[in-house]
Amino acid sequence: MAQVITNIFTTTGSSGSLLANKPISLQEVSWHDTFNDCWIVIYDRVYDITDFLNEHPGGEDILVEHAGRDATVAFRGSGHSAQAIKALDKYLIGELPQHERIFRKPGGIQLSDLPT
Numbered sequence: 001m002a003q004v005i006t007n008i009f010t011t012t013g014s015s016g017s018l019l020a021n022k023p024i025s026l027q028e029v030s031w032h033d034t035f036n037d038c039w040i041v042i043y044d045r046v047y048d049i050t051d052f053l054n055e056h057p058g059g060e061d062i063l064v065e066h067a068g069r070d071a072t073v074a075f076r077g078s079g080h081s082a083q084a085i086k087a088l089d090k091y092l093i094g095e096l097p098q099h100e101r102i103f104r105k106p107g108g109i110q111l112s113d114l115p116t
């Protein structure tokens with residue numbers, strides 16, 4: 001059981017290294033917002049998709065529209081397959097620090113978490 005819980009909060013990239021512990025802030029993600037350097041956030045995890053842009057079946061423009069930002073709603077809303085979700089793993093570089101997470105925050109988001 002302990003193993004199952006651990007696995008919910010940790011992820012390995014294609015290299016097999018443990019990347020879940022590398023916190024990358026939303027501010028740092030925002031610096032990577034171009035065709036040549038494109039990071040996005042999906043479900044609180046940070047992906048460097050620069051090398052994936054020209055492989056995306058939905059085209060690169062739509063990805064760059066979300067460069068440097070959270071793309072969870074767009075990713076989810078365009079009905080991606082299980083294969084697409086699996087493809088994300090390869091580009092994982094870290095995840096948001098606890099206080100910036102929306103989806104995987106213990107106890108969920110509270111009103112007091114919102115900026116005033």
Ligand code: HEM
Nearest residue numbers: 049057058062066071074075078079080081083084087088
């Ligand atoms: C790194 C993140 C993403 C990956 C790995 C990815 C992967 C894929 C894959 C594999 C497909 C082919 C269909 C499928 O298997 O579901 C696809 C299609 C598509 N994706 Fe993405 N996608 C990503 C992000 C996004 C984002 C942020 C959007 C923004 C709306 C988007 C929009 C689309 C659209 C519209 C299609 C359909 C293309 C068509 O059928 O003509 N994708 N994506």
